[in-house]
Amino acid sequence: MVSEHLTSSEGRPLALDEASRARERQFWLSLYEQMLTIRLFEEQVNELYMSAKMPGLAHLYSGEEAVAVGVCAALRRDDYITSTHRGHGHCLAKGAAVDRMFAELLGKQPGYCRGKGGSMHIADQESGNLGANAIVGGSAGIATGAALSCKRRGSGQVVVCFFGDGALGQGLLYEAMNMAALWQLPVIYVCENNLYNEYTPNRETTAGDMLARPRAFGIHTEEVDGQDVRAVYAAAVRLVERARRGEGPAYLQCNTYRFYGHHVGDIQRSYYRSREEEEWWKAQRDPLKLLGSWLREQGLAEDSHFAEIERRVRAMIEAGVRFALEAPYPDPQEVAQHVYA
Amino acid sequence: MSMPSASSAASAPQVPQAPEGWREITLGQAIREALAEEMRRDPRILLLGEDVAEAGNPFKVLSGLVEEFGPERVIDTPISEAGFTGIGVGLAMTGMRPVVDIMFGDFLTLAMDQIVNQAAKVHYMSGGKLKVPLVVRTTLGATRRSAAQHSQSLHAWFSHIPGLKVVLPSTPYDAKGLLKTAIRDDNPVLFFEDKMMYQLKGLVPEGEYTIPFGVADIKREGSDLTIVATSSMVQVALAAATELEQLGISAEVIDPRTTSPLDKQTLIESAKKTSRVIVVDEGYQSYGVTAEIAAVISEGAFYYLDAPVKRLGALDVPVPFSPVLEDLTVPTPAAVVEMAKTLCGRA
Numbered sequence A: 001m002v003s004e005h006l007t008s009s010e011g012r013p014l015a016l017d018e019a020s021r022a023r024e025r026q027f028w029l030s031l032y033e034q035m036l037t038i039r040l041f042e043e044q045v046n047e048l049y050m051s052a053k054m055p056g057l058a059h060l061y062s063g064e065e066a067v068a069v070g071v072c073a074a075l076r077r078d079d080y081i082t083s084t085h086r087g088h089g090h091c092l093a094k095g096a097a098v099d100r101m102f103a104e105l106l107g108k109q110p111g112y113c114r115g116k117g118g119s120m121h122i123a124d125q126e127s128g129n130l131g132a133n134a135i136v137g138g139s140a141g142i143a144t145g146a147a148l149s150c151k152r153r154g155s156g157q158v159v160v161c162f163f164g165d166g167a168l169g170q171g172l173l174y175e176a177m178n179m180a181a182l183w184q185l186p187v188i189y190v191c192e193n194n195l196y197n198e199y200t201p202n203r204e205t206t207a208g209d210m211l212a213r214p215r216a217f218g219i220h221t222e223e224v225d226g227q228d229v230r231a232v233y234a235a236a237v238r239l240v241e242r243a244r245r246g247e248g249p250a251y252l253q254c255n256t257y258r259f260y261g262h263h264v265g266d267i268q269r270s271y272y273r274s275r276e277e278e279e280w281w282k283a284q285r286d287p288l289k290l291l292g293s294w295l296r297e298q299g300l301a302e303d304s305h306f307a308e309i310e311r312r313v314r315a316m317i318e319a320g321v322r323f324a325l326e327a328p329y330p331d332p333q334e335v336a337q338h339v340y341a
Numbered sequence B: 001m002s003m004p005s006a007s008s009a010a011s012a013p014q015v016p017q018a019p020e021g022w023r024e025i026t027l028g029q030a031i032r033e034a035l036a037e038e039m040r041r042d043p044r045i046l047l048l049g050e051d052v053a054e055a056g057n058p059f060k061v062l063s064g065l066v067e068e069f070g071p072e073r074v075i076d077t078p079i080s081e082a083g084f085t086g087i088g089v090g091l092a093m094t095g096m097r098p099v100v101d102i103m104f105g106d107f108l109t110l111a112m113d114q115i116v117n118q119a120a121k122v123h124y125m126s127g128g129k130l131k132v133p134l135v136v137r138t139t140l141g142a143t144r145r146s147a148a149q150h151s152q153s154l155h156a157w158f159s160h161i162p163g164l165k166v167v168l169p170s171t172p173y174d175a176k177g178l179l180k181t182a183i184r185d186d187n188p189v190l191f192f193e194d195k196m197m198y199q200l201k202g203l204v205p206e207g208e209y210t211i212p213f214g215v216a217d218i219k220r221e222g223s224d225l226t227i228v229a230t231s232s233m234v235q236v237a238l239a240a241a242t243e244l245e246q247l248g249i250s251a252e253v254i255d256p257r258t259t260s261p262l263d264k265q266t267l268i269e270s271a272k273k274t275s276r277v278i279v280v281d282e283g284y285q286s287y288g289v290t291a292e293i294a295a296v297i298s299e300g301a302f303y304y305l306d307a308p309v310k311r312l313g314a315l316d317v318p319v320p321f322s323p324v325l326e327d328l329t330v331p332t333p334a335a336v337v338e339m340a341k342t343l344c345g346r347a
């Protein structure tokens, strides 16, 4: 993936020749489109839940799009990721298709896991997604093992382990990071710090300096504004290239915020976070708005570009939902398949 | 308080008027009442777990407790199951009476060493000098569309470990009385609540009562067939028994209420009376609770049985997400009825 894109946080328009401008426009609009895809996908998931068309619950990624999109833009298709209970954004950013995602969420046969996984377990080997995980911190070992495998196979692949700030409570993460540092593995631990572990602010669950934890293992550690996709991308490119060069693991904390509740059913939130706080993040720190205004300021994109993208994404989402609603359920006999390989 | 009449009242489908001094409450409320009453009685009791305070845990079972007892006694922890369960063991060994909340029974795997290698063995290894009065409250049960890592019923694992007690309430009445006993017990107790049953209503008396461990409850009397059922499967067995009655088959439904200790005598007596037994449990069928109970009955009532003891557990697969598949993994009243008809030569 190209790493020379404009990622400086300066607002002033940059002097570029036409070819570079076209390249920049195309690149950043494609990231915008991916973020919008996640945003509208999640809105549709919420709809499906509200209208009782989706079984179970889902944890929406809205508000955090810049993290998955910025990080995955720095990856090759054959690089691996591991994801979390809040995983739809990671899956889409790594290359999953919306129709098969929706189908999985509805428990339908054409879903990524033939309806067996559901929202919290989407895996897609073709796009390098080793799977979402409903156990907090549960993929720290898997990601690190995949990184050892990349190293042994000399494949040049790297692994990104996404997890929430809540996973800092799990011992497994520290055991895995210790080994990654000892063995100089090509893994990047991406902490999505959205300030809450479910319904508890992380200042009540996390002692000391969060970043001091990976640093204690000698892991290269950075912190980034997770709402600014350009900043996330720039950091991810640096860390991915380090890892690919064999310089070992890295840790990237992305400071972010979820716009919805912990899951779709979490409607009454005032006892753990204020309406004002939510409104502030949505108004001031929306990753789509931030990238959109930068593109406008730079004169790289205008209303017509955004309108065209939105039209395209909405059409894709609509078609995806229709596909999923019409798709068949798995055959009952599949229940006993895939227990053993 | 007379137990059998109380519980048969609790499990009766239609009760026009609650008897004097009894109220109808949900299983979730029964749990909360037991905790609140015990915490008022004994200041050594502490609650620990994820989102147990203001959030009242994700199932809202603990709502109001932090308001009454404060954050010193209702403690929100980080997402550190091994850590806070271990802290529970240490609290218990030094004079406190902790109740630890493991949100989904699936997460017990993360605390396994602390429960199995530490809590279960401390009393024995210390030659009886130390004890661990710890309660681990957790959940079991599928059909919530929560997929493979949030749906398991893992109570058999703990029933297998000497030193642990395992409780499986199936009604609000049982839940309240058994939880009080668990808290007062000097041993580590695993207390499994069916997450799909928190809204189940039943009659519970106003006053104080406890239910001893190791005493099965006859939820319904019958003469042709015994259905032994645990936790979530008691309602399934009762529904099956109602259907069987239409077919002229009289089924007795027995709930052991605790798998460790197990009330072997009541199970064996019923088997001797009816000569046919089905055991239903939501854990996996292979190597599960149904196997142990079937073996106990086969040994104890061998000469009285007309047929081998039949078992019905969860299908031996990770719980799938898709509703059309998930529903196939859990025993249903229809499956119990079919099995009963075959067993009674009526298929």
Ligand SMILES: Cc1ncc(C[n+]2csc(CCOP(=O)(O)OP(=O)(O)O)c2C)c(N)n1
Pocket (backbone or CB within 6 Å): A059, A085, A086, A134, A135, A136, A137, A163, A164, A165, A166, A167, A192, A194, A196, A197, A198, A262, B050, B079, B081, B103, B107, B110
């Ligand atoms: C081991 C484990 N414990 C508890 C849970 C229940 N749970 C699901 S999500 C969650 C909070 C996770 O917080 P965080 O890691 O910050 O992710 P976020 O939801 O904020 O994205 C909890 C406690 C779980 N899934 N796994």
Ligand SMILES: [Mg+2]
Pocket (backbone or CB within 6 Å): A164, A165, A166, A192, A193, A194, A195, A196, A197, A198
């Ligand atoms: Mg979080």
